Amino acid sequence: MKNINLFILVMILLSINYVSAQKVITLEESKQFALQNNTESKNSKLEVDASRQIKNSAFTYYFPNISAGGFMFEAQKSLMEMETPGGNLPVYDGNPANLATATQFAYFPGGTMELLKKGTIGYINVMQPIFAGGRIINGNKLASLGEEASELKGKMTQNEILQKTEEQYWQIVSLEEKHITIEKYEALLNRLLIQVEDAFKSGLVMKNDLLKVKLKLSEVLLNKSKLENGTKLATMAFCQHIGIPYDSTLVLRDELAIGELPQSLLIDNTDALKNRNEYSLLELSVRAEELKTNMKLGEYLPQAGIGVNGMYMKFDEGKGRTLGMVFGTVSIPISNWWGGSHELEERSIKEEIAENNFKNNSELLVLQMEKAWQDLTDSYKQYLLSEESKVQAEENYKVNNDSYKNGLITTSDLLEAQALLQQTEDQLIDAKANYIVKKTTYLQVTGR
16 A cells, blocks of 8 residues: 555655656747747847838938049159250340341350159049939938838748747647547547457457457557647747747646637728738838839939038149039939820839739738638637537447447447547548637738
8 A cells, every 4th residue: 555655755756847848939939939039030020120220321412412522643754755956045135126137145054844743633523413404312211111011021920930830839729639639539449449359358249349459549549640740740840930849848827718609809991901911011112113213203304412622632742732622513404305295104003013913912901800700610610510520420429328338339330439439530630620720810911
């Protein structure tokens, strides 16, 4: 008796240690891990940062454009040469009247003067755009739209990640519940095997009945092994998706439970449409095409600006000189209007295409919401039918089990009733998981 109590105590302690060693995770914790660690989630955040940098870059075009440069040179030969011929120069005695008829002369020898053999030039130029056809303003608006679009795409990516997280989470939960079901089925078969073996030894049943039970038990053990392998692979994929190391002791805390009715989730599709990130993204695409048209128009409008220029020059052995000037520029693209009119017409066509896509895709979003609602209601009906089928299968098994004990039916009939019970239990698990996933999908496509 003492040995038995000691054994029970050891088993309880081992169970406590095993439970404490398990890693338990909830659905909400899984979602947080996925948003933090999933590669697609990280990349979507980087895309938003990249679009924000583009917006910041576009803003700099409001400020002056400053450029500076310079160069030094030393040529093998002078770039310019100036030759001076020699000759006699009249000597000037101070009286201008005698200069033309001078009688005394001084000899001036000829020579060659070399220029620009070496030099240094430096400059700085500051140009402030005054009017650029609206391209700077529209470019900044377009960059802001790009940042907003990236944020919407990031939200869409997050929704997809969360939906996939829920699908994988409930898949594992359903597999674990099926594991419990198949163990119950295995226990039923083991008890039946003991009964049939005793009956066979007593000569009450044929060996064929014993073989049928053993065959069914072998089939169940094979399915159990497949189920365990499938659960392991699903758990590994789930861990990879949410970005945590795979842990064979991982336990998902949430259970498959049907709460509210589908009718409590129903929302008008027209109202829900405006909550969709996809709808907002379609609106941005139309506005972006309009801004692109305005930017194209700006290429054919006059451009004006003012600037300041400073320059330092030093050549050969001369002194350095510093120069400065203020200037203004105006550019009017006249000949470009010939081809520009066709490009503007192209832009007008693309705006119309964007409007058509907006209308068409908005209608498709409404259809998507309607289909999601129908899938939700169908999955709930399937859940109710599966629950009813399970109740009937349980009653059927109870009747067949009593009949078998009373010798009214064969072993095959009882095996069939057991198999039907397990099948309906698995179908109910699938129906629950499917309904929960469909509910998540419906909430997502309605912007909730």
